[in-house]
Amino acid sequence: MKHLLILGAGFSGKAIGETFRAAGFSVSGTTRSAEKAESLRECGIEPILYDGGAISEALAADMKRATHAVQSIAPGKDGDPLFRAGTPALSTLLPELEWAGYLSTVGVYGDHKGSWVDEETALNPVSARSVERVEAENRWLGFGRASGLPVAVLRLAGIYGPGRNALRNMEEGTARRLIKKDQVFNRIRVEDIGRAALFLAERHLGGVWNITDDEPGPPQDVVAEAARLLGRPIPPDIPFETAELSPMARSFYGENKRVSNAKLKAAGFRFRFPNYRQSLAELFLSGRWRG
Template sequence: MKPVVIIGCGDVGRRAADLLLARHRPVLAVVRRSERARQLERAGIRVHRADLDAPDQVATLPLEDVPVIYLAQPPQPGVDDPRMGHFLAACAAHPPRRIVYASTTGVYGDQRGAEVTESTPTGPQTDRARRRMDAENQLRDFMAAHGTEVVILRVPGIYGPGRLPLERIRAGTPVICPDEAPPGNRIHADDLAALCVAALDRGKAGDIFNVGDGEHASMTEFIYAVADLADLPRPPCVPLAEADKHISPAMMSFIRESRIIKAEKGLEALGVQLRHPDIESGIRDALEAASRE
């Protein structure tokens, strides 16, 4: 059996690898850093080291007729994704059977709090989202030219063990006051990993699925919930008009893009039941995992 190749095997990739190995499916994790390679090898995961910014290294990947989960982020700055370009150039001679790509719900841009489905027109408004849109377009072109099946998952904010804003809360960084905080969207890392694996098995060529927990809690609600469950003081809040003075530009770029991501289509089509359909369940799990480390 050919291995599932996981490009960019970080936290979510490791969780996907564990799911696959538990089902006796071989995995090949592609990473750049030697430290990460050693961590994965100690966990019993085969590793191929390659720098996605180096076409000669990407060309060494064993990609012919394999299933791929692609989780690597595009490089910054810019509005395109040359890493995806290098990867697909390496695929051209011996195309993979299927590629599952984790994109971003940011490709929809600011929807002013409206509901967003997979049929909502895209309109990325940040370079971060434009890079993901470029990667999606490259994949669609590759599918048309080479017949590789492509499934795209549009992903919101990811949280889980090691991904909670505990330091921000301890530092007392202000949040936007609850009555002005726009809706948010997120997914627990375990649930995203499960969706990636399900898309390998049950997605259809050309499928695009939004993913998310369906709760749409604002960033403020999420941070308050983390603080409460971690037994920490809630941070102070500031009016939206004053937020730029207290909250980082990167965080403000997320807050300014308001939308409610509808993710039911993917859950039904892929047959996935979320382990953490609400933030309280997911935060408790993340805190308990951290306490065991």
Template sequence: MGWSGCVLATQLQALGVRVVGTTRDPASAPDDGLLRHPLRTDTTLSAALLDEIAQAEAVLCSVPPDAEGDPALRVLLPALQASPALRWVGYLSSTSVYADRAGGWIDESSEADAVEATGMQRRRAEAQWRALAVERGITSALFRLPGLYGPGRNALLQLSQGRARHIVRPGLVFNRLHVEDLAAVIIAALQRPAAQGLYLPSDDEPAPPQDVLAFAAQLGGFAMPAAVAWDDPALSPTLRRFYQSNKRIDSRGTRAVLGWEPRFPTYREGLRNLLR
């Protein structure tokens, strides 16, 4: 139950749903009243966690993948296979499952054709969760997400703390999704379970990252950091790889199927709300 999981849990609790999560490090978990059980890949599952899994009707995973797929699923698989109550599983994936489109559009019908390591790991984890759902004969949902932002993680906060990076690649655009909109999408998918749901929630405006940063700087009265070219050798290889992929997300199919519209259709509405 990380950052996005906490936002989702709060919204579900407001609807009267009982929510339990896991954490890799209980000592670092916030004191927010949400119930978390330790989950490590190198230790035995606790009896309390096994009991929660046996009672769970829906399980959502937001754990990043590794070279073999989903490390959490490898630990939880026997318990999930045996859980008598389980009806739905979901996985928070990424649009990294798609290869670079040179600024072109992707939607729910696009082929997940990534061949670089990060995208392949995501594809492997997706397949593992799908296989569990098929084996159990239950519904499932994959959420292929763009960059998330919201309270605690946004350009305003990065600028105020001197952590903002002004990296420029001409022609590059990204879609974004406010974390509260993500929670709303997941709840909509829970309310409309599908055999193999696939969703690409996003905002309405693929935009250059420097435009978002400039808007945040103007909004908050901050100075813009010096610009750095995306292929500058001083940047880490991981960061340079992040700026290599250029694609736009068409989320109309997801909206139609789930009856969902983003509360924050562009970064402007989202950042104004975060400023308040």
């Protein structure tokens, strides 16, 4: 049986695991806490405790049987945990590997003042976390070239889905319409991340892929659509310049670009949720928006 190991089975990793399980894979995933381990087990994902440090005997044993791997752990200042000094070579850790995916971010492109970017666009990361992502991308792509294995870098847009979306923010009273002139963001429904990963894995496709919806748009429009679906008043506009934001939240607004998914669609992938309106409507009508 094909076996997928997810390093960092959080929101996206869990969705990937569920998609691969439905395709007949056995799936394991790492987590830092025993509490989250139980939620993985309930989804049919075999949990392995791993804090990003030394590789335990349990994790090493699972790596030896993995035919597919997805790395979702953020690199941090010390780099990707699987390429840190003292860690055995990936070819030794993953001897049965046929395909690997690395979850990155469209943040690696930096700011393009609203212009379109694609996989060929030169990278210009602004934040420290995006600089770290570029380094990790290069390590994984380098491993793919050296080993002759397909390694796919999945550059993800803003992730949302059941339990994490504008509808829930509206219900909880945390939805805000921050207005910054001409600002747009891309988004991606978490289930489409899982479907895209399986699509690439089944076709043994490596290289860089933007995993993002069809329609970059102003973030305040998403809030307005959520309010419309719930039949609630649209929250008031808040000028970005005077809004109280965490440094991380403010940094996201320092990057403005439209990210193309044309490469993935040209390869034959079809998004189930190509825009936020269709996606929010499905979440609302299915009742899954609360998670």
